[in-house]
Amino acid sequence: MSLLTIARRLQITHSRLLFPLHKFITHPHPPSPLNNSSSHFFFSAEFHRTLTIPTRSAQHFSASQSFFTQYLNEIIQQRIQTHDPLQTGLLQSLKMAAHFPSEAEAMASLDESGIRANQNLVCSVIWELREECRLAFLAFKWGDKWGCVDEKACELMVWVLGNHKKFNTAWILIRDLHRSLMSTRRAMLIMIDRYAAANVPGKAINAFRIMDKFRMTPDEEAFYFLLNILCKNGNIEEAEEFMLANKKFFPLEVEGFNIILNGWCNICVDVFEAKRIWREMSTYCIDPDATSYTHMISCFSKVGNLFDSLRLYDGMKKRGWVPGIEVFNSLVYILTRENCFKQALKILDKMKETGLQPDSATYNSMIHPLCEAKKLEDARSLMATMIEENVSPTIETYHAFLEGTVFEETFEVLDRMKIAGLGPSEDTFLLLLAKFFKLEQPENALKIWVEMKQYEVAFNLTHYTVVVEGLARCGLLTKAREYYAEMRSNGYSDDPKLQKMLKVPIQDKNGKRKKLGGQIKRNQLVSHKKGSIVRRKSHRR
Numbered sequence: 001m002s003l004l005t006i007a008r009r010l011q012i013t014h015s016r017l018l019f020p021l022h023k024f025i026t027h028p029h030p031p032s033p034l035n036n037s038s039s040h041f042f043f044s045a046e047f048h049r050t051l052t053i054p055t056r057s058a059q060h061f062s063a064s065q066s067f068f069t070q071y072l073n074e075i076i077q078q079r080i081q082t083h084d085p086l087q088t089g090l091l092q093s094l095k096m097a098a099h100f101p102s103e104a105e106a107m108a109s110l111d112e113s114g115i116r117a118n119q120n121l122v123c124s125v126i127w128e129l130r131e132e133c134r135l136a137f138l139a140f141k142w143g144d145k146w147g148c149v150d151e152k153a154c155e156l157m158v159w160v161l162g163n164h165k166k167f168n169t170a171w172i173l174i175r176d177l178h179r180s181l182m183s184t185r186r187a188m189l190i191m192i193d194r195y196a197a198a199n200v201p202g203k204a205i206n207a208f209r210i211m212d213k214f215r216m217t218p219d220e221e222a223f224y225f226l227l228n229i230l231c232k233n234g235n236i237e238e239a240e241e242f243m244l245a246n247k248k249f250f251p252l253e254v255e256g257f258n259i260i261l262n263g264w265c266n267i268c269v270d271v272f273e274a275k276r277i278w279r280e281m282s283t284y285c286i287d288p289d290a291t292s293y294t295h296m297i298s299c300f301s302k303v304g305n306l307f308d309s310l311r312l313y314d315g316m317k318k319r320g321w322v323p324g325i326e327v328f329n330s331l332v333y334i335l336t337r338e339n340c341f342k343q344a345l346k347i348l349d350k351m352k353e354t355g356l357q358p359d360s361a362t363y364n365s366m367i368h369p370l371c372e373a374k375k376l377e378d379a380r381s382l383m384a385t386m387i388e389e390n391v392s393p394t395i396e397t398y399h400a401f402l403e404g405t406v407f408e409e410t411f412e413v414l415d416r417m418k419i420a421g422l423g424p425s426e427d428t429f430l431l432l433l434a435k436f437f438k439l440e441q442p443e444n445a446l447k448i449w450v451e452m453k454q455y456e457v458a459f460n461l462t463h464y465t466v467v468v469e470g471l472a473r474c475g476l477l478t479k480a481r482e483y484y485a486e487m488r489s490n491g492y493s494d495d496p497k498l499q500k501m502l503k504v505p506i507q508d509k510n511g512k513r514k515k516l517g518g519q520i521k522r523n524q525l526v527s528h529k530k531g532s533i534v535r536r537k538s539h540r541r
Contacts, residue, residue: 002389039505080124087124092113094135094142103141110142117146123153126160132166151182158187162194167203170194174214181203184214189222193229201235205242223250224259231263239263240277257281258291265299274299286493290321294330301330306338333365341370359385360394367397379404395422399431407436407444407504414455424455430462442479445470461492472501 086430095114097106115121122143128137140157143149154173161170167365170191177184188211195204208226211218223246230239240260241254250256257277264273274296281288288296293316300309313331316323328351335344344366348358361385370379379401398417405413412430417423429452449467452459464487472482481502488494 080120086115086121086127089113090121090125090139091128094129094139098135098138098305106138107142109144110138114512117143117148119143119148119150119153122148123156126153127157130160130163133160133166136160137169151177151186153188155190158190159194162190163200165198167191170464178214185216185222188214188216189225193225196229196233196235199233199235201230201233204230204235205238208353211493220250224255227256227259229269231259234263234267236260236273242419252284252286253288254281254286254292257284257286258289258295261292261295265295265302268300269299271299271303271305290316290324294324294326297327298330301334304334304337306334306340309334322354325351325359325362326354328358329362330367331495332362333369336366337369337372339373341366341375358386358389358391360391360397362517363391364396364400366395368400371400374404376401376404391422393422395428398422398424399428402428402432403435407441407447410448411451415518416449418455424457426457426460426463429455430456430466433463433470437466438475440474442471442474442476446479459490461487464490464492465495468498469501472498477502 026491041124072246090110090113092116097109100106100109111409125139126136129139136156137160140149140153143153154177158170158173161167161173174184174187174191177187188207191207192204195201208218208222211222216222216348227239227243230236230242243250243256243260257280261274261277264270264277278288278292278296281292293312295317297309297312300306300312309331311322313327316327331347332344335341335347346364348362351358351362363382367379367386370376370382370476383397386393386397395417398413398420401413402410414424414428417428425473429448432448433445436442436448445467449459449463452463464483468484468487471477471483484498484502
C-alpha cells in the first residue's frame with residue numbers, strides 16, 4: 001500500500017497547531033532584582049573623545065544562519081578569557097566603583113586597583129557583565145580610557161546595550177565608530193537585530209534605511225538579513241510588506257520568499273498564511289526551490305497533515321529537487337504521529353540509502369510522538385538504536401520521555417540526564433511542574449519542586465509563577481499564597497494576574513469552586529525552604 005493511500009485514510013482535520021520538538025517553550029528570563037547595581041552616571045553623556053580603534057575589514061554574514069551564534073562564538077573563541085585572576089579582580093573593583101557618585105571618581109577608583117587594561121580583558125569583563133548593563137558600560141569606558149577598546153569591544157557593547165534597550169547609548173558608540181572612519185556594518189546589523197528582538201520592527205527597518213548615512217550601501221545581503229531577523233522575531237507581516245514595497249530596489253527572488261515562508265511555516269506555524277505565500281510566489285512567476293518545499297513539508301507535518309506532507313514530498317522529487325535531512329525528519333514525525341511507525345522506519349531506511357545519516361533531531365522526531373502516545377517501549381527501543389548508531393541523545397530526547405512517563409519513573413529519567421551531562425535544567429523542571437499541574441496532581445508538582453535543589457537547579461521567576469498559578473487552580477489558595485510570599489521575599493515584583501487569582505476562588509465550568517485542594521491531606525503537601533536567589537536573563541522569547 002502506497003504512503004499516499006495510507007495518508008488519504010488517515011487524513012484528519014486538527015483544531016490546533018502541533019510543535020513536535022518544541023512543545024515546551026522557554027519563558028523569558030528577566031534579570032534577578034537582587035543583581036541590579038546602583039549607578040548614577042554611566043549613561044548621562046557621550047564620550048569625551050573619539051574612540052581610537054584600529055581599522056578592520058568589513059565582515060559579512062549569512063542571513064540564513066543565526067547571526068549572533070556566529071558572532072558570539074567568534075568573540076568567545078578569540079577574546080573571552082576564563083579563570084583569569086585579573087578578570088576576577090576587575091569585576092570586584094567595578095562593583096565597588098559603581099557606588100561612586102561621579103564617573104571621574106569611579107574611574108579613579110579603577111585606576112587605583114593597579115589592574116592594567118588590555119583588549120581581551122575588557123571584552124571578557126563586558127561579556128561577564130552582560131546582564132548588568134551599567135557595570136559593563138563602566139568597564140567599556142575604562143578600557144577606552146586606556147586605549148584598549150577596539151572594534152569588537154564596541155560591537156559587543158552595542159549588543160549588550162541593545163539587550164537592555166539602551167538604544168540611544170548604542171547609537172553614540174556607532175557614531176564614534178563612524179567618526180573614527182571604521183566599519184559600522186556589524187554594529188548596524190546588531191542594532192537591527194536588537195530592535196527586532198525588542199519588538200520594535202519599525203526601528204529595525206529604519207536602521208536599515210539609514211545605513212547609507214554611515215558610508216554603507218544597504219545591499220542585498222543586509223536586506224535579506226533584515227527580513228530574516230524580522231521573521232525570526234515574529235514580525236512576519238512587516239517583513240513581507242517591506243519586501244514587496246522595495247521590489248524596485250531589490251527584485252523579488254525565491255530567497256526572499258523563502259525567508260517569509262520560513263516565518264509562517266516554522267516560526268508562527270500558520271498553514272493558511274504559508275499556502276498564501278506559496279500562491280504569491282506563483283503570481284510573481286517565482287518557482288519554488290528545495291528550500292521552499294522543505295518549509296512547506298515542515299509546516300504540514302507540524303499541523304498533522306500527513307496527506308499534503310507526502311504529496312509535496314512526491315512533487316519535490318518529480319521537480320528534480322533532492323530532499324534533505326529536514327524533509328525526512330518532518331516525514332518520520334508525521335508518520336509516527338499518525339500511527340504509521342513501520343512506514344516511518346521505512347522512510348528512515350530510505351534516508352540512509354540516499355547517503356544521509358539520521359541525527360538526533362531525526363530520532364527525536366520519532367521519539368517525541370511515541371512518548372506522547374504513551375508507546376514508551378517503542379520509544380526506548382528507538383533510543384537504543386540511536387545509541388547503537390553513535391547518535392547521542394539530547395536534552396530534547398529526555399524531555400520527550402519526561403512528558404510520557406508517570407511520576408514514579410520521573411526521577412530515573414532525571415538521573416540518566418544527569419549522568420549523561422544533559423541537565424536537568426531550569427526548563428526541565430518547568431516542563432515537569434506544568435505537566436503535573438495540568439494533570440491536577442499538585443502533590444507531585446510540589447515533590448518535583450523540592451527535588452530541584454537536589455539537582456542544583458535554582459528557582460526562578462517562571463517557576464514561581466507556574467507553581468503559584470497551578471496551586472491556585474487546584475484550589476490550594478493557602479499554599480499558593482505561601483509560595484507567592486516567598487517569591488516576593490526573593491525580590492520579585494507583584495504580579496497582578498497572580499494577585500487576582502489568589503483573591504478569587506478558582507471556579508470550574510459549572511461556576512462551582514473546585515474542591516481538589518480539599519482532597520489532598522495536609523501531610524501530603526511537601527514543605528519547601530525559603531531564600532532562593534535567582535538570576536534571570538533579560539531577553540525576549
